[in-house]
Amino acid sequence: MARVDVRKTYKLYIGGAFPRSESGHSFEVLDAKGRFLANAARATRKDARDAVAAARKAFPGWSGRTAYNRGQVVYRIAEVLETRRDQFVAELVRSEGTSAAKAGKYVDAAVDRLVWYAGWADKIAQVVGNQNPVAGPYFNLTSPEPTGVVAVVAPAGPLLGLVSVVAPIIVTGNTAVVVASQTHPLTAITLAEVMATSDLPGGVVNILTGPTAEIAPWLASHMDVNAIDLAGVTDAELATSLEVAAADNLKRVRRAPASEPDWLETPALAAMTDFLESKTVWHPIGV
């Protein structure tokens, strides 16, 4: 007897668990040639709401960890991703239609990117923090603090693009709610499986799959989201409306790029500092 196919159900990643969409809906994901690949959960505003609640709940614990420990956890994600290299190469080949060699290059770059950011975890404070010279008997310190819950509209680059946007956000202590690329959502969920087994506490990264234009406005207007990264927004009109909605509670906004950046390049420090706030403390001395 022929063996029955075991097909994978691609679900959402919220609070460390893999729930189906609250609505029960799913959508078809096609490969590069337009053939059916799999069904993915179609997230709704309620899933976005749940994801924000999970990210908020995870924030105090994650931001309270030592930077060194956060670096270890991000490095662990790189380790686990490395062991599943072949799986990601195969997925990228199927969904993007690229050659195995090119896909391999991108997976390697994603692993390297995670390692790079893991190293930054306990160094960013030295680089962008400061002991400020002030005219008075004060010891004046500035330290970078995480902004809070960051909503991310992920870029089309299904693995390297996603990693390049999410890693700098979480390594500094923020928590993230990610709307995965609408065209390549499956790799994001496979990456979620890597995160779920990498000592990353539940809720630090939450991944939603579905139509960006339906989910993102709810995140942009959500009063409990502190910042939004429009890295993957290509429609100028949508970008403007998201920025307008984000102004309600003065969210930090990283604006949509004019075109998708080359993710293989070494990132700028702004990837991290855009979602850091400077805290300055005046401490009296000589008393």
Added chain:
Amino acid sequence: MPPTVPTETPGLAAYADVTASNTTLRRFLHGLPGVDQVGAEARAASLGTRSIKTTAKAHAIELAITMVDLTTLEGQDTPGKVRALASKALRPDPSDPTCPSVAAVCVYGDLVGEVKQIVGDRVNVAAVATAFPSGRASLEVKLADTRDAVAAGADEIDMVIDRGAFLAGHYLQVFDEIVAVKEACRRADGSHAHLKVIFETGELQTYDNVRRASWLAMLAGTDFIKTSTGKVQPAATLPVTLVMLEAVRDFREATGVQIGVKPAGGIRTSKDAIKYLVMVNEVTGPDWLTPDWFRFGASTLLNDLLMQRTKLATGRYSGPDYFTLD
């Protein structure tokens, strides 16, 4: 009394011989039909699946806010904290003057005066009494506790029953205690402070006991029956409240006397609150859907109701940063 009640109901007097001795009371309470546990849980669960949206949801949230007994019952309660809570009870959402006040503020007896100073007669003040939460003290102590709170100006008294006596089968002792506390709720001008009787259903073990305790308290003349102190897990649950709602419904049919119900503890989200309101409507009917006959004993619930209310008004999700921590 609402018009749906038959006029020729016998009233409490018909039960005089039931409460004459522990034997007759026991025979009566144990003669009540048993609760079908599986059925009660299934019914509560099925009522919880109703979908309440848009205008009905807005109405339910508004109603639920007016039914909240905003509660703080901690050893660490300071006068400042209860004053802040009292101000919140008056105007739960300071940014929106159309937001209604809650039903009452529920505090320990010694803090009644503090609350009263802030709320005056605009919101009721409820005090827990009778050696709350355990109820382990002599009757004299419990009555003194109650009189103190009433003298301080409490509009409502939340008493706990002696669960030990109840579980041991000393029903008449529990009955007499409720009668005595009710008497202690009398004010100098002859009016009564509203009496709520807390069963602590988490300690009563079975739904049958919840039904018996409900009838016992209602026969003793309570104004409200309340599930829990909030200090014992499980606190209020949907099936337990279902059993109590059935008891007050049957009691009104039998005697013509309407009794209120107050689930307390463990109700934290608007969704939960709406499930309770659906159940009230289905089990007892709309007569109970007012703050006079149904209350929520809660603290964190109010913030969630306010967040949902803001969401409906503004069309965007709100966050806990915009509401008080209490």
